[in-house]
Amino acid sequence: MSKSRIDARFAALKAEGRAAFVPYVMAGDPDRDTALAILKGLPAAGADLIELGFPFSDPMAEGPPIQRAAQRALAKGMTLQGTLELVAAFRAGDAATPVILMGYTNPLVTWGIEAFARDASAAGVDGLIIVDTPPEEAGPLADACDAHDISLIRLATPTSDDARLKVVVSRTSGFVYYVSVAGVTGVKEADAAAVAPQVARVRAASGLPVAVGFGIRTPERAAAIAQVADAVVVGSALVDEVAEAVDLNEDVTLRVLSKVDSLAKAVRFARRVPV
């Protein structure tokens, strides 16, 4: 069921002739209830798919914004169990929007890889991105995902040459995530002109839609990337909204969702060049 949720969404967007907008938010940031309110509000604000981070103490590929989001979530007691509960609560009201969990290996090892895939699937998770499980280490995880109909989504990067790309796209489904900059999340900016040929390369190697993320913060940049990619992911800019709203004592949900709205509109109205 769940793999097809991602496929169905990309098929529908293809028919519309536009790219997907994919917000990344952190489970439990700034607290459980607010995170759930944000999650529930995302589809109406323009999210086509959702990436939901689950917090880890030592996120080695994240820049300061997502590091801090994870710290806020952990400080409020968010767990992997809590993350699956958030997904289940979201799923109760939305059967169509794909949810992809993104995070690090160790909490999964603690849960048990096979059991986690089963429980995530039952909660309504459609895909997994595990940043520090490269293809070389992914055997057990790929088996578990296959058994429970979850897409294991891989990261392709500026350092992936053609030979590497073949390895990266093995045993993957749903879409491929192209990391548009060599670096951590939320620091460098993605350049649409440089990204375009890379997206084409990844699409050709995988036969799957290609999402681009890691260096996109503004509606303008999102629109530019939307012209060359199948999906645009924005994370650090959204968790920064959480941080600022908390600092300024503003309504966090409102602030995050209005940012999502402006980014989603930019993606929606960007005309895609024919590919």
Added chain:
Amino acid sequence: MNAPTAPSSTSRASTSQARPNDYSAYPDAHGRFGDYGGQYVPETLMPLVHELDAAYSAAKADEGFQAELSGYLKHYVGRPSPLYFAERLTRHFGGAKVYLKREELNHTGSHKINNCMGQILLAMRMGKTRIIAETGAGQHGVATATVCARFGLPCVVYMGAVDVERQKPNVFRMNLLGAEVRPVTSGSATLKDAMNEALRDWVTNVHDTYYLIGSAAGMHPYPAMVRDFQAIIGLEVREQVVELEGRLPDALMACVGGGSNAIGLFHPFLNDADVKLFGVEAAGEGVETGRHAAAINGGRPGVLHGNMTYLLQDREGQIKEAHSISAGLDYPGIGPEHAFLHDVGRATYLSATDTEALEAYTLLSKLEGILPAIESAHALARLPEVTREVGKDGIVVLNLSGRGDKDVAAVAAHLGMQI
């Protein structure tokens, strides 16, 4: 006493991994020591770790590289380091003869330089032009800054902001050597966070940067490579002890942080089943208090910094901060080969508390006129049990991994004195 008492040959080995016949076959082609090790790194870094693996394999097989390294180890580091019979220490415990492998006499004052010299030569061979490193106490940072100065390469050392405060003299030494020390404020602002930050730097500067990891930890090929560069310790001990005693020792001892000085001593003896191996972890305020750095004695397997190994972690798999008087042992993990040696029962991992290490520090100073690094003092603290178990006719070799001058202020503070 908080640490486990007399080591016994009935280890707590798990039965899931069989004891191998030939330990030199590890790691396997996937960088695995049994269930441990591997390459759990973000995709951006995968091509780089593969490149490093290939470059190291080629260098390892290249006689020219090995000869160049040997030359620097002899003339710059000051190798071989002596194997010294600690007569008064031996008499004090009344058991086995105690020999000290004097790694503290190396240039920069610890074993860390062995690894740094190997890796800097490799980095230059690979055409890398910028060196980054992580450091806890600052010993590895100083050793890295030293080789960078020697070969004229820019050097950035990541150090937890908490450790920068605790280890000011070493920060100044690194600056004198021309390195830039970047305080890390993320997470718990200690060694594990410094390692996170170094990895983030590497992900960002993939083209010119070489990450010089300071212990036999992290992702493959580091655990194997750092072990190989440190194995000079065990290789020298083999020759020296045979020359002095006409036979191999009965037991080897070393402190274990990430595990590089220990694996360097142990590795050349792994296939000698009669040589017992004892690693000593930092028990901090006591393993039972939860405030310690004993990954094997107080942790469980998981994935951090690119490898599967024993880790301090909570029920959810979040990494816990380590606690030890010794900044060099203050790390929540341990190198994957040690995790494997523990599981198969080849090595025994004991622990020593802050207090026990302090007592051993002062004991060695008074009995032998040698100030040990507070890290090495953890191994010294378990000498009573090990010399008793090995017995009067036996031989124990303990790796004195570093010198203790760097620790005098901390030791004085713990003894309630001002200097």
